Amino acid sequence: MVIKKFVGKSEEEAVQAAKKELGNNIVIMNVKDVKRKGLFAAFCAKLVEVTVALEEERNTIAKVHRETVTVDPNEPVSPISNKSMQQASRDMNAESIEKKLDSLQKLLEEQLKSSQAKQEEEKTETDSVETSEKTEKKEADKESLEQEKFIRLLYNTMIDNEVDEKYANQILEEIEKTKRPNIPIDYILANVYQKLILKFGKSEGITTAEHGPKVIVFMGPTGVGKTTTIAKVASSFVMDDKQKIAMLTSDTYRIAAAEQLRTYANILEVPFRVIYTEEELRQAIVDFSEYDYIFLDTTGHSHQNEEQLAKMKSILDVIDEMAVRESFLVLSATTKYCDLLKIAQNYKKITDYQLIFTKLDETTTVGNLLNVKLCMDAPIAYITNGQNVPADIERFNAQKMVKQLLGGNH
Ligand SMILES: Nc1nc2c(ncn2[C@@H]2O[C@H](COP(=O)(O)OP(=O)(O)OP(=O)(O)O)[C@@H](O)[C@H]2O)c(=O)[nH]1
Ligand SMILES: [Mg+2]
Numbered sequence: 001m002v003i004k005k006f007v008g009k010s011e012e013e014a015v016q017a018a019k020k021e022l023g024n025n026i027v028i029m030n031v032k033d034v035k036r037k038g039l040f041a042a043f044c045a046k047l048v049e050v051t052v053a054l055e056e057e058r059n060t061i062a063k064v065h066r067e068t069v070t071v072d073p074n075e076p077v078s079p080i081s082n083k084s085m086q087q088a089s090r091d092m093n094a095e096s097i098e099k100k101l102d103s104l105q106k107l108l109e110e111q112l113k114s115s116q117a118k119q120e121e122e123k124t125e126t127d128s129v130e131t132s133e134k135t136e137k138k139e140a141d142k143e144s145l146e147q148e149k150f151i152r153l154l155y156n157t158m159i160d161n162e163v164d165e166k167y168a169n170q171i172l173e174e175i176e177k178t179k180r181p182n183i184p185i186d187y188i189l190a191n192v193y194q195k196l197i198l199k200f201g202k203s204e205g206i207t208t209a210e211h212g213p214k215v216i217v218f219m220g221p222t223g224v225g226k227t228t229t230i231a232k233v234a235s236s237f238v239m240d241d242k243q244k245i246a247m248l249t250s251d252t253y254r255i256a257a258a259e260q261l262r263t264y265a266n267i268l269e270v271p272f273r274v275i276y277t278e279e280e281l282r283q284a285i286v287d288f289s290e291y292d293y294i295f296l297d298t299t300g301h302s303h304q305n306e307e308q309l310a311k312m313k314s315i316l317d318v319i320d321e322m323a324v325r326e327s328f329l330v331l332s333a334t335t336k337y338c339d340l341l342k343i344a345q346n347y348k349k350i351t352d353y354q355l356i357f358t359k360l361d362e363t364t365t366v367g368n369l370l371n372v373k374l375c376m377d378a379p380i381a382y383i384t385n386g387q388n389v390p391a392d393i394e395r396f397n398a399q400k401m402v403k404q405l406l407g408g409n410h
Helices: 012-023 087-101 104-125 132-160 165-176 185-200 226-241 254-268 278-287 306-322 339-346 367-376 399-405
Strands: 003-006 027-034 047-054 068-070 214-219 245-249 273-274 293-297 324-332 354-358 382-386 391-395
Touching: 003 012, 012 047, 012 245, 027 185, 027 399, 047 185, 104 132, 132 165, 132 185, 132 324, 165 367, 185 399, 214 226, 214 306, 226 245, 226 254, 226 293, 226 354, 245 254, 245 324, 254 273, 254 306, 278 306, 306 324, 306 382, 324 339, 354 367, 367 382, 367 399
Parallel strands: 003 068, 214 293, 214 324, 245 273, 245 293, 324 354, 354 382
Antiparallel strands: 003 047, 027 047, 382 391
């Protein structure tokens, strides 16, 4: 794995520099503001430091480079030379633990303090005459016991979050491989944090429409929040990004469904059309060819309904004939794991997609996001956490999610 830091005037600028050097497969591990130094620091624009990781080809020897690359012409940050894996990871720890996993750390400290106190008590009672050699061995055993306890705690936290045992075990196996004597517990925590972030991988969301309109399709089971999510995404595109969008719905199944989206379209003052046939879909794509994005709402249906799935596929085929398409499978975080997998697998039969998880405000466990991501190899683009339009939506942030998976604040 390569880990590297890039500094820019904005997160975007630093990420662009990272992509330029390491390619598009980088995963963002951490983003933080950095203070400029010097007399006139207060008058300068802030800098953003982005830590990125890139998983190298399998079977190559794992190595961690740590350098800082700056793209800010005014204040070059001196590159730090390559360090040993352990040193680099310790440096990562300081940030990860202090800033990202603070509440987890507190929990651990409490646990470790109580276990240490207990062991101290036992020690004073029994081994006042032990040799120094024996004491050293005991210290080493104690350390490894603490490591074991710590790993078990991380495992249990993941399982409590309903991470599939299979994936939790996979992570622990990977951690076991990198375990050495005398490794501080921070190192293990940072390692698990990194592994989980890499498992979530990169997340793109809706990408820029370059040539003609991009058709953004929202599909998924009934009542998961497809229409509400379209309204949330569309409003940020229109209000914040000043994009030109049109809205379509092929949901003619429920009378109220079209009206729901029409209301949002009216509020945003964007064109809206109900599509009954493939011909009408073709015509709409032609009519809105000057727009940046066409958002398409679809009928929610049971994933077991093969007929509706086939209908969905023919809609996608029409779009593919005429425009660039990006598809999003909308899933509720409150749905049972086995159902989520069945739904995701069925939609995969007709298209690739990115995932949107809704209703995170209605659940306390987030393991299913990781489970579905890993099982389907589909990136998570957005999460929604409430009924408010447009406020309750966020671009998926792996760092935040991993912190939550490991029991941190959220
Ligand atoms: N708590 C919570 N409710 C949500 C969220 N997103 C949507 N909802 C609610 O879920 C309900 C269904 O939302 P819709 O947007 O109509 O869902 P849909 O997938 O379009 O439903 P159909 O068109 O019937 O398939 C509404 O009451 C929404 O307000 C969310 O993130 N959290
Ligand atoms: Mg709907």
